[in-house]
Amino acid sequence: MTTPKKPQDYKSKTSEVSECFSFDHDGETYTFKPTLESITPGFLRKHRNGTDLDVFFTIIELIADEDTLAVIDNLSHKEFDQLSTDFFKHLGAQRGE
Numbered sequence: 001m002t003t004p005k006k007p008q009d010y011k012s013k014t015s016e017v018s019e020c021f022s023f024d025h026d027g028e029t030y031t032f033k034p035t036l037e038s039i040t041p042g043f044l045r046k047h048r049n050g051t052d053l054d055v056f057f058t059i060i061e062l063i064a065d066e067d068t069l070a071v072i073d074n075l076s077h078k079e080f081d082q083l084s085t086d087f088f089k090h091l092g093a094q095r096g097e
Contacts (some may be wrong), residue, residue, distance in 0.1 A: 021063075021090045023083055025071055032063040035091070056084055 022031040039059060047055050060072065075083060 021087055023086060025075070025079070028071075030064075030068045030071060032060075032068070033065075035059075035063055038063045039091075056087070060087075 019034050019036065020031050021035055022029055024030075039062075043059075043062070047058055050058065061069065064072065072080070072083065
């Protein structure tokens with residue numbers, strides 16, 4: 001007979017978010033400032049009514065340096081879509097959540 005599972009036996013559905021988000025472009029790796037330190041409750045409160053795109057760019061401007069922003073500004077639509085998808089996965093959310 002198998003032993004019934006206890007709550008501590010179940011793994012959380014959310015994965016732990018790594019501290020800094022990185023992406024590769026043209027053979028270079030770009031790493032943002034610590035994400036969770038920058039996205040404070042106050043930040044979320046102030047930007048709660050923004051569109052996904054508005055909030056995304058506001059976060060990126062908060063945690064990316066000028067060189068990284070310049071790279072992002074010149075991504076193709078396909079590359080930008082992949083970047084935003086990967087970034088929201090990094091946060092443990094799907095776009096639109």
